[in-house]
Amino acid sequence: MSATTPLVEVEAIARRYTMKKGVFGAPIEVRAVDGVSFSIRRGETLGIVGESGSGKSTTGRMVLGLEMPDAGTVRFDGAAIPPIGGAEWRRQRARMQMIFQDPLAALDRRLPIAAQVREPLDIHLIGNEAEREARVVELLRDVGLSADHGRRYPHELSGGQRQRAVLARALATRPDFLVCDEPVSALDVSIQAQVVNQLIDIQAALGLAMLFISHDLRVVRQVSRRVGVMYLGRIVEEGDADDLFATPVHPYTRALVSAAPHPGRKPTERIVLTGDPPNPADRPSGCAFHPRCAFAVARCRVESPVLADLGAGRQVACHLASPAGAGGVPTGPKLPALEVA
């Protein structure tokens, strides 16, 4: 397997839920994820950002094979994900793991940490008794926990230590692919940095492919090389992390980037989105973002933009974005008000 073939290939996956309003209400189809495609190579991290309800977590669960997409395909190491719950699916879990948002909920509070870190080894029958014990100590050390921490129960650890324990458990089987669903958003800012650095170190050391889901732009930027921005179940912009945050093209990405605090920048430059937060059950016609977009034109209301390659590794779903010019930087829609502000 060469380093250039993608480990994870996701093609146009969609997840729909039906929701009923009232007893006699007509069922409403909610498209949580609507045609998302991307691929992740070995040793590469793809970051996904978006606000609540944008479908990031559902995407993560589908990529990991915890939920079946209603449409589209997920291929892992060249093969489709086997049916959920089957023996083959369970075996495959050893190769792909997940880090959860709430580490206390993800740990069994009645078992000591060491027993839980050991669990994947017991499940997948890796090594003998002594090897498993040794591996647990090694794993705990790798994530910065001591053997003494291993003897404690989850409630006796701090939030950061618990997340490290979850990380140790996820790494036990030496997986190839890790999905991190908001791994640090439940932690204090000071602890966030530690855990994020740990993740980066471990990812680099083990050559893991990673899907990093977060709503925190700084964290995503720090961890990922490529970033996808999701809005209402679709990726609206994807590109190299540094470029994307330096020159966001899609109006939504611009608003997101401007909302992130930045030392030395005047707070007046912030783009404040108007209109209601997106509701997946009541998706606007045309471009889903048009009701909140300052640049929206008539075409945006009727025609849904597709993700188009603008060059320089950037893909944007916006009618008004123009391809990379001579400067090599794609540009988004222009509005005088924005420049003035």
Place this chain on the structure above:
Amino acid sequence: MTDLAAPGAPASHQQPVRRRPTIPLGVALAIAWLIGMIVVALLADRITPYGVTAMDLKNRLALPGNTGHWLGTDELGRDVLSRLIASVRISLMIAFGATLISAFVGTLLGFLAAHLRGAFEQMVLMLADFQASMPFLIMALAVLAFFGSSLPTLIGLMGIYGWERYARISRGLAISAGQQGYAGAIRQLGATPARIYLRHILPNIASTLIVSMTLVFPEVILLESGLSFLGLGVQPPMTSLGNMVGYGREYLTRAPWIMLAPSLAIVVTTFAVSMLGDWLRDRLDPTLR
């Protein structure tokens, strides 16, 4: 903060030493009582001074406290102590058997409902609602009237009692653990359903189930007593606590000891079980230690 509050105390940065918690006196008494009852039930044949049906017609309605009959005799001159010991055995057997059966059946159905979902879950929930909405005594009376009363029938019947509580608890807790919590995380590690349910969910919800068991246990004893009192439970010559209370009621004014001895056994046993259950719930939770 700690240093301010207790200047002399050593800094408690190390992990606190886990001491064996002392058992409260009430719980110790409850445990002692239950152990005593179980021993009495197991050794019933050896320690009864007289046969359950042995009549001593010269000593009818003898007062308790005399050397021949410590708890007196009933209207036929049968030794109340001997009958009480035999009753404890039958009643405990029914109560333990029934409680275990209903806990097993209920938890199993709850787990299956949580795991399979869909039509099976709906069926289990419907049965649970049906059971909960129907006075159990009426159902029990109907069953006993049709099939007659025998010990296995009685244990089986009582085993249906209360299953819906375990089923609801285990289903609800298993679903919530699977959706957000540790069970979902373990499943994602590739664990088999058996491992998820038996090694993770069951120990986690055991404290809740044990508390319901200690709630159901006294109810089963009381239910059996009620049925026997009505004459539909344990049939003579076999005897149970409720059976003794039932037959003793006619002599309530002249010879209250016939009825008071089994009544007291019922009250103290159910109280001891409740107390033990309450203590166990706290004890089984590592976060409350």
